[in-house]
Amino acid sequence: MNDVIVDLKEISKIYQMGPVEIRAVDNIGLQIKKGSFCSIAGASGAGKSTLLHLIGCLDSPTSGEVKINGHNLGEMKDADLTKFRKENVGFVFQFFNLIPTLTAMENVLVPAMFDKDQKVKRAEELLEKVGMGHRMEHHPNELSGGERQRVAIARALINDPPIILADEPTGNLDSETGSEIIELFKALNTQGKTIILVTHEKDIANFANRVIIIKDGRLQDG
Amino acid sequence: MPADSKLILRIPLADVAGSHITITLYKWAYPVIMSKARKFGALSYVGRNIRRRNLRSAITIVGISVVIAFFILFASISQGLKDDIMEEIARQEEALAEQRAGFFTLMTMDPFAMDFFNSTELEAMDDYVSDYCIEHDTVGEVYPLAINFLAPADPESDDMFILFGVDPEKGIKYDFITFNADTIDVQGEFLSSDEESQIILGNGVLEANYPGTQLGDKIDLETMSFMSGGNVTIENVTVTGIMEPNIIYDNFAAVPIEFLLEETGMYDAVSDEYYYFFISIWVEDASLIDFSEMRAEIKDITGISDNDISDNENYIKRTIIAHETEIESQGEMRRTIDGWLMAVILLLSIITIVGISNTMLMSVTERRREIGTLKAVGIPKGRIYQIVLGEAMLLVIISLALGGTVGIMLAEIFNYQYQAEVGGIFFAPTSLTPFVMGYVVGISIGVAFLASLYPAWQAARLEPTEALRYE
Numbered sequence: 001m002n003d004v005i006v007d008l009k010e011i012s013k014i015y016q017m018g019p020v021e022i023r024a025v026d027n028i029g030l031q032i033k034k035g036s037f038c039s040i041a042g043a044s045g046a047g048k049s050t051l052l053h054l055i056g057c058l059d060s061p062t063s064g065e066v067k068i069n070g071h072n073l074g075e076m077k078d079a080d081l082t083k084f085r086k087e088n089v090g091f092v093f094q095f096f097n098l099i100p101t102l103t104a105m106e107n108v109l110v111p112a113m114f115d116k117d118q119k120v121k122r123a124e125e126l127l128e129k130v131g132m133g134h135r136m137e138h139h140p141n142e143l144s145g146g147e148r149q150r151v152a153i154a155r156a157l158i159n160d161p162p163i164i165l166a167d168e169p170t171g172n173l174d175s176e177t178g179s180e181i182i183e184l185f186k187a188l189n190t191q192g193k194t195i196i197l198v199t200h201e202k203d204i205a206n207f208a209n210r211v212i213i214i215k216d217g218r219l220q221d222g
Numbered sequence: 223m224p225a226d227s228k229l230i231l232r233i234p235l236a237d238v239a240g241s242h243i244t245i246t247l248y249k250w251a252y253p254v255i256m257s258k259a260r261k262f263g264a265l266s267y268v269g270r271n272i273r274r275r276n277l278r279s280a281i282t283i284v285g286i287s288v289v290i291a292f293f294i295l296f297a298s299i300s301q302g303l304k305d306d307i308m309e310e311i312a313r314q315e316e317a318l319a320e321q322r323a324g325f326f327t328l329m330t331m332d333p334f335a336m337d338f339f340n341s342t343e344l345e346a347m348d349d350y351v352s353d354y355c356i357e358h359d360t361v362g363e364v365y366p367l368a369i370n371f372l373a374p375a376d377p378e379s380d381d382m383f384i385l386f387g388v389d390p391e392k393g394i395k396y397d398f399i400t401f402n403a404d405t406i407d408v409q410g411e412f413l414s415s416d417e418e419s420q421i422i423l424g425n426g427v428l429e430a431n432y433p434g435t436q437l438g439d440k441i442d443l444e445t446m447s448f449m450s451g452g453n454v455t456i457e458n459v460t461v462t463g464i465m466e467p468n469i470i471y472d473n474f475a476a477v478p479i480e481f482l483l484e485e486t487g488m489y490d491a492v493s494d495e496y497y498y499f500f501i502s503i504w505v506e507d508a509s510l511i512d513f514s515e516m517r518a519e520i521k522d523i524t525g526i527s528d529n530d531i532s533d534n535e536n537y538i539k540r541t542i543i544a545h546e547t548e549i550e551s552q553g554e555m556r557r558t559i560d561g562w563l564m565a566v567i568l569l570l571s572i573i574t575i576v577g578i579s580n581t582m583l584m585s586v587t588e589r590r591r592e593i594g595t596l597k598a599v600g601i602p603k604g605r606i607y608q609i610v611l612g613e614a615m616l617l618v619i620i621s622l623a624l625g626g627t628v629g630i631m632l633a634e635i636f637n638y639q640y641q642a643e644v645g646g647i648f649f650a651p652t653s654l655t656p657f658v659m660g661y662v663v664g665i666s667i668g669v670a671f672l673a674s675l676y677p678a679w680q681a682a683r684l685e686p687t688e689a690l691r692y693e
Contacts, residue, residue: 058598058686079602086600097595101270111599113264155599 005163005194006032006055011064013050013217024050025061026217032196032210034162037189039197039208047217048198049167055196056165057085069162086111090156094168096148098140104151105136111158119158126154130184146177153184157193164188166197170204182207264605268612272620275585282581282617286666287625289570289577294629294654294662296570299636300563301658302651307556311549318545324508325397326516326533328501328526338488338497339366339524346523351503354516361506365394366498368482372475373444373453375431383427385445385475387482390415396502397534399470406471408463410437418481419456422463426472435461443477447486456485508538567665574666575673578614582677586610590684597686606682614674618666626662630654 013025024047032038040048053059054066057073066073069088076084098107108123127136130150140148149169156164166185170178182204189195197208205211213220272279330337348364355362368387386401388394390413393402403412408422421443423432432441443456465471480496483489488497503520505511513535520531586593593606639649 053687056598082597082600082602085598091598093595095591097591097598099267099270099592099595101274102267106266110267110596111601113267114601114605118263159600 003034004031005034005069006030006196007065007067008055009065009067011054011061011066013047013054013059014062023217025054027064028214028217028219030212030219032194034194035189035192036210037186037195037197037208038210038212039199039205040212040214041199041202041205042214042220044200046200046214048200048214050217051214052165052167052196052198055163056089056091057081086159086161088161088163090159090161090164092149092152092156092164092166092169094171096140096145096152096172098148098151098155100140103137103139104132104143104147104154107140107151108154108158110155123154123158126157127151130154144177145173146180149173149177149181150184153181153188157188162192163194163196166195168199169197170199170201175203178204264609264612268609268616271585271589271609271613272616278581278584279617282577283621283624285577286574286618286621286670287628289574290621290625290662290666291629291632293567293570293666294626294658295632295636295652296563296566297658297662298629298633298652298654299650300559301653301655302637302640303559304556305653306651307552307559311552311556314545314549314552318542318549319507321538321541321545322507322509323395324505324511324513324534324538325395326503326520326531327396328503328520328524328531330499330530338499339501339526340495340497342495343524344496344498344501347501347503347520350519350523351505351516354519355505355511358510359507360510362511363392363395363504365389365392365396365502365504366479367394367396367500367502368479368486368488368498369500370482370486371446372427372431373446379430381426381430381473383424383431383473383475385443385477385482387479388413388476390478394502395504401471401476407466407468409466410461410463412463413476413478414462415478417460417462418478418484419459420462420481421459421475421477422465423461424465424472424474425467427475428464432461437461437464443475445486454486508535509542571665571669574618574669578617578670578673579676581617582610582614582674583680585613586677586681589681593681593684594686597684603682606684607678610678610681611671611674614670614677615667618670622663622666626659629662 008028008030010027010029011025012023012027015022015024026047028051040051042048050059054061055068057066057068057076060066060074068084071084073081073084098104099110102110104127105120105123108126109119112119124133124136127133130153132147132150132154135143135147140151143151149172152169153164164185169185170181173181185195185197186207195208197204199205328339330339344364344366351362351364366389370385370387372383372385374381374383386394388401393400393405393412395401406412406422410422413420413422421441423435428435432439435441439461440458441461443459445454445456447454459477465474480489483496483498488499489495490497503516505516513533517531517533520526521528596606596609597603633652633654636648636650637652640651
């Protein structure tokens with residue numbers, strides 16, 4: 001069991017919309033091994049992103065238990081969760097979520113901006129690694145979609161987390177650029193990072209070693 | 223370090239001639255500062271956020287700067303007015319302290335009756351007045367005074383020179399006259415107790431009766447004493463002091479009282495009693511004493527009649543009331559100014575709160591996704607508070623620099639117009655004390671802090687998922 005990095009036990013996330021109860025995640029049990037490359041696939045509204053947010057401690061389940069890297073998130077306070085997230089999870093978003101006023105370099109440094117150790121050297125190395133060494137001082141509006149996503153990946157890696165969560169990372173990119181980004185994830189996976197990727201595109205999902213299909217908040221396969 | 227490795231700027235200070243502020247810029251510091259500047263921290267992020275919405279930030283900064291400029295102007299005017307009022311109150315209180323002094327004067331109106339006050343009565347009165355005043359938390363003194371006349375050297379002259387006999391140690395206090403070593407400017411020395419045969423001369427007496435006389439010279443005094451019933455010449459009196467020209471004391475001269483009484487036959491060697499014609503009793507704060515009580519006791523001690531004793535009780539009552547009314551009305555004016563200032567501070571604070579709150583709320587609402595991202599990548603709630611509060615602080619600090627400069631200039635212009643008595647509508651006394659500047663800065667920062675608390679709370683409570691969903 002030591003090689004399980006994500007351990008979900010009977011988790012549900014229920015939203016109350018007036019009189020209607022929406023089960024975004026419905027009684028899911030799931031284990032993901034350390035160093036694996038998983039994709040969570042499903043149609044729009046299937047509950048993929050909600051599941052990803054629960055794994056990434058951005059949200060808490062209505063019921064059930066979430067264990068990440070051996071830690072039970074339900075027992076943690078808000079401040080501890082934030083710290084845990086910073087140290088254990090790197091996020092990559094569909095819309096890149098870069099800060100427009102900051103350069104690529106500064107965007108990578110954002111998670112560490114309150115740290116005593118500035119990590120400038122590590123940020124440079126990461127940008128080199130994702131192929132953005134030549135555009136460190138450029139602002140997001142001067143970068144293409146693929147370049148922005150590369151910067152976002154470098155940002156996710158700045159604190160060297162064991163898990164990378166990517167929510168539709170290719171959803172805003174053309175297929176060629178999308179493939180490049182997936183290659184980047186694969187490279188990170190071979191270096192030991194656990195990659196969990198949410199997508200509604202079958203082609204993209206199939207790049208992963210394990211494909212988890214979700215439908216109406218329930219696991220279908222994987 | 224070589225001298226050319228630094229640049230020195232000197233900014234002269236207008237208020238203090240010859241003074242300046244020195245700013246030294248070290249050239250070697252530039253690369254050090256720039257390498258620090260290359261690093262990215264929360265402060266640079268906050269600064270970029272201000273610059274990102276540069277038009278809105280500029281409008282907010284201009285708005286707050288105007289408010290701060292007016293705040294400084296109003297605060298300095300109110301301080302200036304209050305300073306003037308405080309000066310007036312101090313003047314009134316000083317005057318009041320003088321006016322509070324009470325006097326009893328005892329004067330035998332019929333010298334031919336030879337019913338003078340003797341040394342025993344004087345001593346008894348001294349003890350009584352001193353004890354009574356101590357009991358009433360004030361100070362009282364008894365001053366005997368002998369009054370003779372000096373004959374003018376020119377018999378045709380109309381000049382009247384008065385020769386006082388005073389206690390060399392205490393001098394005399396009587397009504398507005400305070401004649402002693404502390405208050406009279408003399409060349410040489412005031413009277414001393416060491417020597418009996420000595421005199422200090424007023425300038426007029428010196429010029430008319432003893433021209434060319436210098437300190438240390440001995441002179442003869444031709445006195446006309448109505449108390450002893452005739453003229454007496456006192457010989458070989460040493461001039462120990464010459465009074466500086468003075469409109470009141472030019473025609474006066476003074477000798478030790480016991481010396482004058484002895485020379486003019488007002489001393490009885492057998493009984494060792496001196497006889498006094500005039501006694502003044504001075505009380506520092508007459509509002510603390512009972513005039514009728516003191517009057518009765520003095521009459522008991524001396525047997526003096528009502529006609530021969532007078533006091534200034536009614537005068538004191540009138541003047542104290544007048545001064546107290548004036549002080550009260552000045553105090554009222556001061557409180558009114560404080561009230562106006564409070565109203566202005568409140569109004570300006572509301573404007574600032576609305577301005578900053580609005581700007582920060584818009585900024586937070588527009589950046590929901592960005593704030594959500596910050597939370598998702600591990601920036602804790604407290605830091606989100608710091609970011610929003612930091613942006614508001616930065617806005618107010620820039621505004622303080624701009625508005626402060628304009629406000630100080632306005633205050634100086636108003637004060638210049640006021641001091642120069644140019645008139646017009648732009649004039650008022652202003653006072654830019656460190657206290658005024660301190661509370662302008664303090665209130666501005668405090669108000670900005672308050673104004674940004676709600677937007678900061680809004681930002682900090684954003685759930686990252688909610689923020690990430692926001693499109």
